[in-house]
Amino acid sequence: MYGTQAINGRGHLCIGGIDTTVLAKEYGTPLYVYDTALIKSKINEFKQAFARHAGVNWQIAYASKAFSSIAIIQLIDEQGLFLDVVSGGELYTALSAGMNPKRIHFHGNNKSHAELAMALDAKIGAIIVDNFFELDLLEKMCADRNQEIDILLRVTPGVEAHTHEFIMTGQDDSKFGFNLGNGMAERAVKQSLQSLHLNLIGIHCHIGSQIFETDGFAGAIKIMIKHVSAWTHDFGFQLQVLNVGGGFGIHYTDSDRPLPIECYIDTIVTTAKKECDCYNLSLPSLWIEPGRSIVGEAGTTLYTVGSSKDIPGIRKYLSVDGGMSDNIRPSLYQAQYQAICANKANEAAQSQVALAGKCCESGDVLIKEAFLPESCTNGDLIAVFSTGAYGYSMASHYNRIANPAVIFVEDGEASLVVRRETYEDLIRQDLALKDLSRNN
Numbered sequence: 001m002y003g004t005q006a007i008n009g010r011g012h013l014c015i016g017g018i019d020t021t022v023l024a025k026e027y028g029t030p031l032y033v034y035d036t037a038l039i040k041s042k043i044n045e046f047k048q049a050f051a052r053h054a055g056v057n058w059q060i061a062y063a064s065k066a067f068s069s070i071a072i073i074q075l076i077d078e079q080g081l082f083l084d085v086v087s088g089g090e091l092y093t094a095l096s097a098g099m100n101p102k103r104i105h106f107h108g109n110n111k112s113h114a115e116l117a118m119a120l121d122a123k124i125g126a127i128i129v130d131n132f133f134e135l136d137l138l139e140k141m142c143a144d145r146n147q148e149i150d151i152l153l154r155v156t157p158g159v160e161a162h163t164h165e166f167i168m169t170g171q172d173d174s175k176f177g178f179n180l181g182n183g184m185a186e187r188a189v190k191q192s193l194q195s196l197h198l199n200l201i202g203i204h205c206h207i208g209s210q211i212f213e214t215d216g217f218a219g220a221i222k223i224m225i226k227h228v229s230a231w232t233h234d235f236g237f238q239l240q241v242l243n244v245g246g247g248f249g250i251h252y253t254d255s256d257r258p259l260p261i262e263c264y265i266d267t268i269v270t271t272a273k274k275e276c277d278c279y280n281l282s283l284p285s286l287w288i289e290p291g292r293s294i295v296g297e298a299g300t301t302l303y304t305v306g307s308s309k310d311i312p313g314i315r316k317y318l319s320v321d322g323g324m325s326d327n328i329r330p331s332l333y334q335a336q337y338q339a340i341c342a343n344k345a346n347e348a349a350q351s352q353v354a355l356a357g358k359c360c361e362s363g364d365v366l367i368k369e370a371f372l373p374e375s376c377t378n379g380d381l382i383a384v385f386s387t388g389a390y391g392y393s394m395a396s397h398y399n400r401i402a403n404p405a406v407i408f409v410e411d412g413e414a415s416l417v418v419r420r421e422t423y424e425d426l427i428r429q430d431l432a433l434k435d436l437s438r439n440n
């Protein structure tokens with residue numbers, strides 16, 4: 001059970017003080033339910049963890065790729081966090097939510113001219129420059145506009161995070177960033193320092209996602225500070241910001257053992273302090289960009305069971321009314337989840353089933369080995385836990401399945417924050433064949 005989740009007297013799962021069967025009836029399924037009290041408490045944990053280190057400057061930016069919508073950005077804004085966006089669409093969403101552009105950072109390994117122009121027009125806080133193409137383009141655009149912008153350089157420290165290879169990003173063979181090991185990053189620093197329009201305020205790295213240990217962060221910081229010290233000595237670079245990205249692991253199943261948030265932050269702060277002392281550098285402002293660890297555990301997806309298929313001696317499939325179209329992670333990363341029968345939450349969950357989605361793909365199985373009550377059948381409600389990050393944000397329209405609705409729940413109140421898509425929404429961008437009438 002996460003956050004405000006509880007089982008009521010009728011044996012139903014409640015979130016934010018509301019019976020999930022009531023939510024399913026009112027909003028339909030599949031339904032993404034976010035426990036906003038849990039989001040706020042995660043944010044608070046990050047703030048408290050930094051606050052323990054007096055005299056240290058820090059900044060937390062929510063990585064909106066984990067889940068972006070007007071309402072979540074407004075919540076993040078209200079909590080005083082900064083925001084990391086990675087595309088024109090995420091930037092547009094943030095600006096539409098009323099986020100102060102100064103508190104937005106723009107990431108991405110292939111930002112287009114139009115996206116950079118949008119960021120410059122909005123006068124966002126900083127751009128995290130990823131490669132030489134972008135460095136040249138941004139320089140030229142700023143010169144043409146006679147505009148200045150703060151930048152950080154994304155570097156690839158050559159550190160392998162212990163996580164799924166698809167979500168490792170700090171290793172040398174990565175599409176992201178300027179490699180530290182082969183002199184690319186040094187050239188980028190030199191070039192930025194010569195710029196009249198780009199104010200190089202710091203460097204950034206992100207070693208990967210869903211990381212359960214602190215060594216990778218410490219290793220990346222050590223390598224970065226070592227290089228920064230050389231750049232300070234050789235060409236007077238003054239590091240104001242060290243951004244170590246996100247990646248803090250969360251609980252999906254009982255085999256996950258996430259570290260308390262303060263462990264990551266303590267490691268980041270103490271390593272940065274120690275390394276800066278060692279090279280006689282002043283401590284820069286320490287920035288992080290958590291996504292998953294802010295919204296992941298707060299999200300639960302509700303599904304309704306439809307058909308089932310029992311293959312004696314092999315496996316029983318229970319199919320639900322969503323699947324890889326609203327949660328691609330099991331198919332993409334073999335990600336594991338846990339689920340319960342939300343309307344039979346007190347019944348013993350001893351029947352092993354495969355919880356299948358409804359997409360036309362054999363791989364569309366949300367949980368290969370789910371344990372549910374023997375009686376779980378058509379019409380029952382399933383709650384899949386910890387779906388708040390990279391679930392809705394990676395949803396697709398495969399098989400023309402409409403995206404689910406998203407609701408926020410807190411203190412007995414539910415609010416719809418993303419409408420369920422309709423069939424009309426699905427064909428909204430489609431155009432009919434122009435010459436169809438000629439053939440009739």
Ligand SMILES: Cc1ncc(COP(=O)(O)O)c(C=O)c1O
Nearest residue numbers: 063206209246247289290291292
């Ligand atoms: C540059 C960058 N920052 C932050 C994040 C957020 O990571 P997470 O959701 O694991 O905290 C990511 C995603 O992996 C990323 O690529």
Ligand SMILES: N[C@@H](CCCC[NH3+])C(=O)O
Nearest residue numbers: 065167209210329389390
């Ligand atoms: N989408 C990935 C994480 C990638 C984060 C962005 N670099 C996941 O679901 O785990």
